Amino acid sequence: MTEVSRRRLFGYAGAGVALAGAGATAGALAAQPKAAPRVVPFHGEHQAGITTAAQDRLHFVSFDVTTDKRAELVDLLREWTIAAERMTRGEEAADRGAVGGPQHAPPADTGEALGLSAASLTLTVGFGPSLFDKRFGLEEARPPALADLPRFPADDLDPKRSGGDICVQACADDPQVAVHAVRNLARIGFGAVAVRWSQLGFGRTSSTTKDQATPRNLFGFKDGTNNIKAENPDELRDHVWVRDGDGPQWMAGGTYLVARRIRMHIETWDRTSLAEQEAIVGRKKGSGAPLGQAEEFDPVDLHVKGAGGVPLIPEDAHVRLAAAESLGGVKILRRGYNFTDGSDGFGHLDAGLFFICFNRDPRRQFVPMQQALSSKDTMMEYLKHNGSGLFACPPGVRPGEFWGQRLF
């Protein structure tokens, strides 16, 4: 056997190890309904994992590059691209994989995804501002839009959850598939990169296609109703994809990723009245309808007034401050996830929203939006931003290319 692929040996296309062995019965697979082994194409004009229908689970990782040799960095990106493309097809990270190689060498895949489907895995890479320092001779290639984020009011950033030279966003419908992918990239990168921080998200808080139902965040509200959707090419062109002439040519077709680890003080929120919660958000908790409207997708009307001429959507409501109308037309593509990371040591869950957004120029999109929210949004009383990252995601790769090839 020259190649052991996850799917060929173990999965849908293969014999199904799940059915082998004395203890398994013919009903084994039937008893465990699995999502279809959906494969998201890896190659394309843009990277997958941005407008791809948001998968249910996330593992996000930020790496420090530990080598100072440009050639080693390029080799790593080349190796990573091959492994990433394989894993998104549902295969092992490398030929021969976990069990097909020589007995006396470490396996070329870690094995915990054997038997699992591709689970819609996408791997999306981004380069942080710190990568563009003199180590790799990339100073001149740094896009002006990759400007360090300013300090926002109420920021409480933990350096151990912030920054990094390279990020990889792994999204999948099976968390074990996402974790496996990140872990194997880290393994392949041993000696060249080290994990700086990583974050699991257990539930998506955004829809990125029109056929996805809007999920709920840990405030219990539908989140991202007015998100940019994949079916809207005009909005993607205006707000997401970097165009020719926007900056260095290597970023054309790319986008900028902003990640924010937003701790939610859910215990305080849970002791707030329903009316107060809805006033803070500007939507009904049940339906997700904007205040003053009937249905979730009714347009937000910031001008409806109630008794005494008071706006139904308060001046400091989240939907008002985040509305394109309030921000000179600014929009972003949101792709965040709920998280719970144990407890905070003070009797509470350490839970919140791992916010991810994609934008064509954060200086004109995420930054002014967050300036408005962090200074005026009543919701900020219940939030603490304690992690932050900004990354330039290069355009998609064609077969044979590697991640960020046009940068090097």
Added chain:
Amino acid sequence: MTEVSRRRLFGYAGAGVALAGAGATAGALAAQPKAAPRVVPFHGEHQAGITTAAQDRLHFVSFDVTTDKRAELVDLLREWTIAAERMTRGEEAADRGAVGGPQHAPPADTGEALGLSAASLTLTVGFGPSLFDKRFGLEEARPPALADLPRFPADDLDPKRSGGDICVQACADDPQVAVHAVRNLARIGFGAVAVRWSQLGFGRTSSTTKDQATPRNLFGFKDGTNNIKAENPDELRDHVWVRDGDGPQWMAGGTYLVARRIRMHIETWDRTSLAEQEAIVGRKKGSGAPLGQAEEFDPVDLHVKGAGGVPLIPEDAHVRLAAAESLGGVKILRRGYNFTDGSDGFGHLDAGLFFICFNRDPRRQFVPMQQALSSKDTMMEYLKHNGSGLFACPPGVRPGEFWGQRLF
């Protein structure tokens, strides 16, 4: 409307809010294959979540009781039982729930599970040794089998990840459903309990019924092949359920839960050869077959010898040390989960196995097994136990009873 139930308003039995609204189409649910809304019965002779077919996701929480009033503790358990039973049915934590109550009161449910199915949720409660101190007059009721665990060789326990007065194990096929349940129990317990620690598990590492395929741990190996299975009442009677006469009568039909947070040094493991990995585990990585056998479920034969009379399963292999044959017949019911909690600050993922087992008497089962493993198992070079908990899980409740009623 007098009652707003998650399923009635939003779920399979109801109108399906997912389908409402201008942006949703008739294909919305079809595009998101969901597990069937399986409901695991809450009432019974034993608690659910022990022999229940292991669900895919875990949220485990340990609470400190912060009140010193016995009556408040009993009230809490009563309230919790009602909420737990509702949530396992796929309903909100309380009548009226997230959006059906008065506008000027905090909602009776936090809302993030609106629209989600029951997802096979089980909630399993346990009482730690520290609950049986003089605060609640329970000293006499403490079962001898709930003896504090000894210190094992190589233990490196973090008090912030260990112990606790009460634990709740929430398992579900949807992690948001498990997190929602724990969060609402914590909310209901405000003023009486505080979260001491909590742990998410993203993938099960055990099967507890014969029709479940054996999953893989983060060493890439199938885990728990020889687990006690629900279909084996003799083994459950001998090794899992506390019998009349085993100790205090309130525990008859219950069991003891041991939780261990086992950090795996996966980076070191990944640089070990396949042969070495298989020798450490005592099984083939691909098939899961015991060394010297052909199929996963072939019986482990500790006496097969290879070239030169050397045992094929080494003396210090994990399967040998953990085998009932090596431990005087001792078995446990395993129900663990893979975890990844960000990074360790030293360039590695903080990943491992959140080990959970159930046994009739840990003094005769888990403790001698862990003594053997912690002193002889070669695998220990790749492990660090940094969290630990021991809890007495009372028997199941009948309708109208509350968790642990026979204790009070």
